[in-house]
Amino acid sequence: MTFKLFTLLLQAAVSTIGISLVSIAIGFVIAILLSAATLSGKTIYSAPARLFVSFFRGVPLLVQLLLIYTLLPAIGLNVPSIVAAIIGLSLCTAAYQAENLRGGFSSVPKGLIEAAEVTGFNPVQIFSRIQVPIALRLTLPTLVNESIMILKASSLVSVVGIIELTKMAQDLASSTYQPIPIFLSAGLVYFVICSTIALLGRYAERSMARTSA
């Protein structure tokens, strides 16, 4: 296992982290929108939202990626593979994050919302200034968990040819006929990244616990 090969893996890991971060961020925004739709109480918004969440949590990510990858060109959207991959990952994580947020939102004490209502906040303000911040604090651990999930799940975009850590490992393994050291190293890199996220998450939890009630 030479140093050069390892640096190649590390470079690919940067790609993995980048893809994951972007997908989590986009997924988060979509998740907030989905939550707003579900909380609105109006079926015309909440039903499609719930359908979306149900579909993207019920279908394997691999199948989702294959679907997006073939669907986009078919409807005339010829985007680069990496864009298709990120869209696929984002939609998937959006559904999981929306589900996590659902638990958070239902745990927001009703009294706090009522206090906001009588103070004259409109629904949008209540949502953005009361419900979202509180739900986020409550669901931070699950958000950290979800980030770790997406990071591992990003390995699947290798099947649509994106050069990230897993694809790089595959290519290197087949060209050097040394699958064991290469896949072990790739695994190690994933493990270190995931553990770091977990540690950062615990640190963030603790400092948040200090600042809130």
Next chain:
Amino acid sequence: MTLPAITIRNLVKRFGETTVLQDINLEIPEGKVSCLIGPSGSGKSTLLRCLAFLEESTSGMITINGEALGFFEKPDGKRERLPPAQIRTVRAQTGMVFQQFNLWPHMTALGNVSEALKIVRKLSKADAEEKAMAQLRKVGLENRAGHYPSQLSGGQQQRVAIARALALEPKIMLFDEATSALDPELTGEVLKVMRDLADEGMTMVVVTHEIGFAATVGQQISFLDHGKLLFSGPPSEVFAKPRHPRLDQFLDTYLDRGASMLI
């Protein structure tokens, strides 16, 4: 003069850096009610748990009816851990009642009381349930035999817990603040069962905050503070003539709250 039921010699218990029990020496008389009283954190619960072998002492020795519990102290001072089967035999002489009842939620009252008879004593289901019903009758709950713990009040749950411990016919019953988790109206029914047991001559070691119970039913009162046994003796000596400033202090808080029966 009969042999003491329990002999505690030079007992020390440390949790890491903290010493919770410091050199306890005490003899628990047979057939009598022995109460352990003292402020929170005094170590009285830990001492009781050592008698039940739920905590393992750091040094010292406990003998139950003449047999060493858990550890045997050799003449040269070293401690030898006894084999698990022997420990179980000695533990079988004591029954324990917990503050939190600890009834098993997935079994009925009858199930709880008969379980050990079936599994440990290897009785048939019919025999075990017959004996269990007898115990439930004794604590006044034969009508609730088919109920689950969640369907019973706190006082009823604790009485089932007492029946469960009695089912194995222990020689000594240990009570760890048996009424502390109960609403005031419910403590009476449990204290009554304990009083009846005492009248039958059961050897009992009771950790309690119920000073009234200790004064009227207890026959040996031991006062612990900060892990030390400060005083031990009959109620007349303990309550009529307080002997230790800390004991005075401790009892005063009870007198202030209207426990005037002690005077």
Next chain:
Amino acid sequence: MMFNPQVIIEKLPELGSGLFVTLLLWIAGIAGGVVIGFLVATARRFGGFATNAVLGSVVEVLRGTPFLIQIFLLYYGGPFVGLMLDPIPCGLIGLTVYSAAYYSEIFRAGFAAVPVGHVEAAGCLGMTRLQTIRRIQIPEMALIVLPPAVNLSVILLKESAVLSIITVPELTATVSAIGSQQYAYLEAIFILAVVYWALVELTDRLGRAAEHRLSRLRFLKA
């Protein structure tokens, strides 16, 4: 887009076989995972510091790395250590080991959730460790571990699709192959998605029904 129902009927045996392999791997993965996971959780709880540390590290690594990497390691790396595995056995082992790691964490949490006093009471009444595990801890854990266990089994169903990458002839592989043969790949993938979706929904519902029945029988709200 063309949609030809005739094709589905013609290819039914192949589809059936693909579905069968998926279900086989899934059920076996759950069964093996539950058994091994429970043993690992028990060993970690009662086995002493070294056992806990070693098993704990293995579990952490299995949970902290992508399933695909584990499968690649097993499939492509196996021959180098004398383990020449066909796709299906390889997939089975990979999925079982992966699932065992996750189930062991669920059981670990389950053990911790049983009130320690219930275990102490059993000890005071003379029950041995094995008796306590069987008669007290497992029943009390059952309701607590059921929701996460059902969740995990759903996750495992979805992960099984990954096995298509190492040419295991399960549902995803079969449907994609048929789809591209028939120049109807998109439709095929869409139907594939719906099939998984249906299976997942079904499992979720069954799981909730089981939880409901179990909680009524057990009165664990004490």
